[in-house]
Amino acid sequence: MILLEPIARKSAESLALDRLREAILTGTLSAGARLTETALADQLATSRATIRTALHHLVAEGLAVQVPYTGWMVTSLTANDAWELVTLRASFEGLAASLAAERATPAARDALDAAFGELASSATSRKPAAATTADFAFHRAIIAAAAHERLVEHYRRVSQQISILIASSNALMSDPVLLVDQHEPIYRAIVTGNTDAAATLARAHVEDEGAKLIAHLRAAEAATIKPAPKRKEAKS
Amino acid sequence: MILLEPIARKSAESLALDRLREAILTGTLSAGARLTETALADQLATSRATIRTALHHLVAEGLAVQVPYTGWMVTSLTANDAWELVTLRASFEGLAASLAAERATPAARDALDAAFGELASSATSRKPAAATTADFAFHRAIIAAAAHERLVEHYRRVSQQISILIASSNALMSDPVLLVDQHEPIYRAIVTGNTDAAATLARAHVEDEGAKLIAHLRAAEAATIKPAPKRKEAKS
DNA sequence: TTATTGCCGATTGTCGACAATCGACGCGCA
DNA sequence: TGCGCGTCGATTGTCGACAATCGGCAATAA
Numbered sequence: 001m002i003l004l005e006p007i008a009r010k011s012a013e014s015l016a017l018d019r020l021r022e023a024i025l026t027g028t029l030s031a032g033a034r035l036t037e038t039a040l041a042d043q044l045a046t047s048r049a050t051i052r053t054a055l056h057h058l059v060a061e062g063l064a065v066q067v068p069y070t071g072w073m074v075t076s077l078t079a080n081d082a083w084e085l086v087t088l089r090a091s092f093e094g095l096a097a098s099l100a101a102e103r104a105t106p107a108a109r110d111a112l113d114a115a116f117g118e119l120a121s122s123a124t125s126r127k128p129a130a131a132t133t134a135d136f137a138f139h140r141a142i143i144a145a146a147a148h149e150r151l152v153e154h155y156r157r158v159s160q161q162i163s164i165l166i167a168s169s170n171a172l173m174s175d176p177v178l179l180v181d182q183h184e185p186i187y188r189a190i191v192t193g194n195t196d197a198a199a200t201l202a203r204a205h206v207e208d209e210g211a212k213l214i215a216h217l218r219a220a221e222a223a224t225i226k227p228a229p230k231r232k233e234a235k236s
Numbered sequence: 237m238i239l240l241e242p243i244a245r246k247s248a249e250s251l252a253l254d255r256l257r258e259a260i261l262t263g264t265l266s267a268g269a270r271l272t273e274t275a276l277a278d279q280l281a282t283s284r285a286t287i288r289t290a291l292h293h294l295v296a297e298g299l300a301v302q303v304p305y306t307g308w309m310v311t312s313l314t315a316n317d318a319w320e321l322v323t324l325r326a327s328f329e330g331l332a333a334s335l336a337a338e339r340a341t342p343a344a345r346d347a348l349d350a351a352f353g354e355l356a357s358s359a360t361s362r363k364p365a366a367a368t369t370a371d372f373a374f375h376r377a378i379i380a381a382a383a384h385e386r387l388v389e390h391y392r393r394v395s396q397q398i399s400i401l402i403a404s405s406n407a408l409m410s411d412p413v414l415l416v417d418q419h420e421p422i423y424r425a426i427v428t429g430n431t432d433a434a435a436t437l438a439r440a441h442v443e444d445e446g447a448k449l450i451a452h453l454r455a456a457e458a459a460t461i462k463p464a465p466k467r468k469e470a471k472s
Numbered sequence: 473t474t475a476t477t478g479c480c481g482a483t484t485g486t487c488g489a490c491a492a493t494c495g496a497c498g499c500g501c502a
Numbered sequence: 503t504g505c506g507c508g509t510c511g512a513t514t515g516t517c518g519a520c521a522a523t524c525g526g527c528a529a530t531a532a
Binding site for chain 1: 247285288289292293295296304317320321323324327328330331335384385386387390393394
């Protein structure tokens, strides 16, 4: 009897939230950009109350910050923030890999399989964007395989901020062909149920890649300290 | 010239948030309790908009949940939720202990010292409440010693939910005199800079204690499945 | 010239009112 | 009696308006 899917009931606030998150993660709204309630309300054709709710959610997700009586802005991250994010993410992925190795369901294993396959094929296709997407997807698959709702939430919060970081800095990505070599040991440890190895490898991988990102950001920070010690911010 | 401290400027929303959080963590508002905007607005003598904002913060902190068009309620946790919380907390404390052992500042070490001293003295005083407080404080000191802002936030979110759990279930706490023996190895590993041992010990301690809590909750759940399969919830 | 002060535009904080939605109760019908 | 359905109260979703606050600018005085 059930033929029709339930229609997607989305509140205005939810729509606005999705729109804003999308804009931030893709870089359309770049780091540090100001988010004025009235302007957003006009653009999205809704009221300030709706926008406000969406902005609160954005703050909860770590994508925006609020300064009382002053305004909201897209989260702007420093190299130290990147260090925090990387250490947390490494911890999460270590935990997830361990749990996944210990108790992944067959369905989760299939999903992990598929994600790894996608990673391998995207690596050979030599399309950097596709490789990056597959990379992220594989990591998410590990988290999902842990069957741990709160872990998914916390991980999401951290990884989204890392996305801002990557979108705002000129993303440096390693050669797609290396991706398989980097992830294959983790994948193998999980599917063979080697919890300790899975945790250690996953943590080490995230920390290694993170170290490159942090180094890149520190260099960028050192370079920009001189040019812009205090400059009036440009209007949109 | 600076003699006066800045006066504490607290928005109505912030006051309301503090009040509600306090009520939830102390159990005044017990798990599953409904939070109606109008009722809270009346009680706290403010408007619904203010209450709404505070409730959104509560949700972000994991202390409340929202069901669209139906209402808000204090987070109600199952034994499985407890498992999630414990695994996350163990991961956080492991990371924190490792970082604290590696890079704690002298000030942080002093704070850790003080917290451990307080734990020891409260253990001899035989006051369960004081011991529990000192226990929590010591763990928070470890997190603080990691000098990792986001870790503090994530930890706070998890530990607050555990507080709900402890407040709602009849809190079972181990003998205060055992507290020193349980925490002393962790403390020692941190101050001696043994990062690996600190991480392992901290994680193991949280998981051990957490296992007791989870077992207690599972037993309680099994016992209550029969008496209340479906009962109309009591009105306040 | 320079520090202080008052003012002004911009933005958020707070509020009350109306609309949309949900769950439950009770009526009507087979 | 049991099921389906409309209705109703309760609660949140959304909105526009007004108040509070902030940062910067300009006028002023030493």
